[in-house]
Amino acid sequence: MRGKITKEAVEALKPGEIISDTNPTGFVARCQPSGKISYFYRYRDKKTGKKYWLGLGVHGDITPKRARELAAARAGEVAGGTNPLMEQQSQREEAQIAEKAADNTVDAVLDDFVKRHAQKLRSGDQVKRAFDDYVRPEIGDRSIYGLKRNEITKMLDKVEDKAGPVMADRVLAHVRKAFNWQAARDDDFSSPIVRGMARTKPKERARKRVLADDEIRDVWTALQSAELPECYRRYVKSLLLTATRRNEAADMSSIELEGDTWTIPGERYKNKLDHVVPLTAQARALIGEKPEGFRGNAWFVFSTTGGDKPFSGFSKCKKALDKQIAKIRKDEKREKMARWTLHDLRRTARSLMSRAKVPADHAERVLGHVIGGVRETYDRYEYLDEKRDALEKLAGLVDLILNPPANNVFRLEEARG
Structure with missing residues (x-):
């Protein structure tokens, strides 16, 4: 009406x-x-x-x-x-x-990606550190729906300036995977990462850096004089003397140690097989005793929390170590040391074993490389004596490099082969 x-x-x-x-x-x-x-x-x-x-x-x-x-x-x-x-x-x-x-910032997506996917990977800790160190400070508070390509590019520029092009590409790979994971779950999201953002070619990303003798001495000297956690000093030295990877050594637990052997369980080793590392006297000296006041049965060997948690302050300590190395070289009027990474110590260990006349297949087994492929049956203690001999020779050569006899320089030259 x-x-x-x-x-x-x-x-x-x-x-x-x-x-x-x-x-x-x-x-x-x-x-x-x-x-x-x-x-x-x-x-x-x-x-x-x-x-x-x-x-x-x-x-x-x-x-x-x-x-x-x-x-x-x-x-x-x-x-x-x-x-x-x-x-x-x-x-x-x-x-x-x-x-x-507002509910889908880069930080929120990375949190979800780490929780539901990355933490299940062997490289999960590395992925998380890359996000924490390089991604979150630059674009963490940005909405994924408004994120532009130039913001990704600027972030990678800063990573490259700070840690080199290879690290920039690693960060790019981690972020690309996280964004692709999100895109598969979100109809409204399209990743801003496109081809052509990488800073290096695949062949260039394969590092070949091996530390020279004077560089090894500089690292050891800087470890003692730089302001670093005591466990970090022992940890870095262990990387060279055991030829292990960064996270494998950082997560060393007392429960993995038995006498003069260290067994890295397959769930945290790259080839998914248990890897036994014979410990030389030099390596055993780096492990130390049970932390005072620790009440549990298993503790982390390299820890700043009294054994409760494994060491994790890699970036900060590596910067302090590099700064001290630079000071040593400047004071002695030597050229700056070329950029190096902790993983280069593993490669250096392999090179030193060759100098010490360790058979190639024995040296490869020390590094955990299964000769001839993965077999149906695997004996973790196979070639244990050969690996022990290889690591003893490695430790002996490292001692010789660190303490070259002034009147017997020819011994070092002879060791170089």
Whole structure:
């Protein structure tokens, strides 16, 4: 029915009844079957000719006067060529997108990726450190839906300046995997990473760095003089004397030690097989005793928390170590030491074993490389004596490098072969 919408008229409506007002035209009050009375503005879109009902509010929440004011405002919008209902939907969609974006920052995605995927990998700790050290400080608070390629590029530029192009490519690989993982779970996300962002070619990423004798001496000297945790000094030396990888040594637990052998369990070794490392006297001296006050049965050997957790401050300590090496060389008026990584010590150990006349297949077994491929049966103690001999020769050569007899220089030259 037609009439003026007033409080009395509206409250007299019965379920299903409607009042159509003419001020403005299209302003209506409708009593729903439930008895609830709602205000609407009815209009026709000028462009499409389609009719719309735009809700203005519920009687009781707003007054008839306020509903009339809202209807007049919407009528003005329609007269100006705007479709107010479509505008409201668009605003709601934008608000939903904004709310979703706030919940999907790069930090949030990385957290989820690490929790659900990366922490299950053997390289999980490395992935997490790369995110923490290089990604989160630069783009962590950015929404993944607004992330631009140039932001990824700028982040990689900083990684390259700070840690070199190879590290930049490693960070890129980790972030690419995380973003692809997210894209597979999120219809609205498309990764901004594209081909051509890498800083090196695959062949260039294969490092060949081996420390020279004077560089080994510089590392040992700097380890003693730099401000470093005591466990880090022992840890770095162990990398060379056991030829193990960074995380394998960092996570060494007392439960893995038995007499003069260290068994790295397959679940945290690269080839997924248990790897037994014979410990020389030099290596055993780096392990130390049970931390004072530790009440458990198994403790982490290299720890700044009294054995409770394995050492993890790699980046900070490596910077302090490099700074001390640079100081030593500057004071002695020598050239700067070329960039090196902790993993280079493993490669250096392999080179030193060759210098010490260790048979190649024995040296490869020390590094955990299974000769001839993975067999159906695997004896963890196979070639244990040969590996022990190889590591004894390695330790002896390292001692000779660190303490070259002044009157027997020829012995070092002879060791070089």
